[in-house]
Amino acid sequence: MAQKVEFWFEFASTYSYPAAMAVSDACARAGVGLVWRPFLLGPVLAAQGLDGSPFTVFPVKGAYMWRDVERICADASLEFRKPSAFPRGSIHAARIVVAHSGEPWVPAFVRAVYAANFADDRDIADAAVIGAMLGAMGLEADAILAVAQTPEAKAGLRAATEEAQARGIFGAPSFTVGDELFWGHDRMDQAIAWAARG
């Protein structure tokens, strides 16, 4: 019997963008269940002694990453514009997903946030921007934003981030299938195949 894929993502992460846009369809094609697992990469990197994104700590790697992501998006016919700010704060969007996991609008919301950040260069760190996106989806923006500010939502995202770290995750996106960890958007197909094998 097929296992589920848990998709660990950070809204600020460039390589999470092409993965987030493709993962629903890829899992559906393989008949594999999908669990959306937002987390904050900052505390995970800090625990490794990294003071910020590896792409700013190591500028040579950063220069490569922007070109690489541009090529990946072109290959996937995915719009891409280098954001004018990087990395952008993801805490509002991540708390919303944690607090509403299982809601049918979550996958579309995740994709909308990534497109806002990496195709439309909108400031996803701004709760008003997130609220406008929820409204455009026909959702109760104010109520959803309020839930994301509750102590439960905040604790939920902290717990998710601690779980990511406990499971050996050190970057985004990552995929887990049971105890197997796969790192990087380019491991998505391998993770799904692993899950399909059961």
Next chain:
Amino acid sequence: MAQKVEFWFEFASTYSYPAAMAVSDACARAGVGLVWRPFLLGPVLAAQGLDGSPFTVFPVKGAYMWRDVERICADASLEFRKPSAFPRGSIHAARIVVAHSGEPWVPAFVRAVYAANFADDRDIADAAVIGAMLGAMGLEADAILAVAQTPEAKAGLRAATEEAQARGIFGAPSFTVGDELFWGHDRMDQAIAWAARG
């Protein structure tokens, strides 16, 4: 007209192993020329402020890497045994390739060194081990090792390492096609396709 792929590798690098074993055949299938470009990763990492392999500097990443390489080799039906020492000194083997580039035995020698390090757990840092491998290939081991100790061979490897850095390379394996850089064994097919496009 197809362009050439330059394959930048470090004999100590785990992810360079599956790439080195596959790159000749993959380029031949695509009708793309291949240039073997050994370099030393240590000075390139040091220039980024990394004091050693990222897999020892960041142990969580290192733990993942060993499992990931094991899975990759299993998928490729490639023998793999975690070396009892890591990373192993690669200067003798790298100087030999630089000093004899274009010789018809170089691809087989590269593969033999990788298999020694990552399948047979032999100490490739030891010139005697390298000499025994050359002898087993029916080559003049003493003469080849002597050439690798000349000032020209040493300067050649230094120049290759400086060129790697100047071209924005920050890890191994990497592939270049003209000015396009691709990092990681999992970018091999993409690099070859880029070269085939001309």
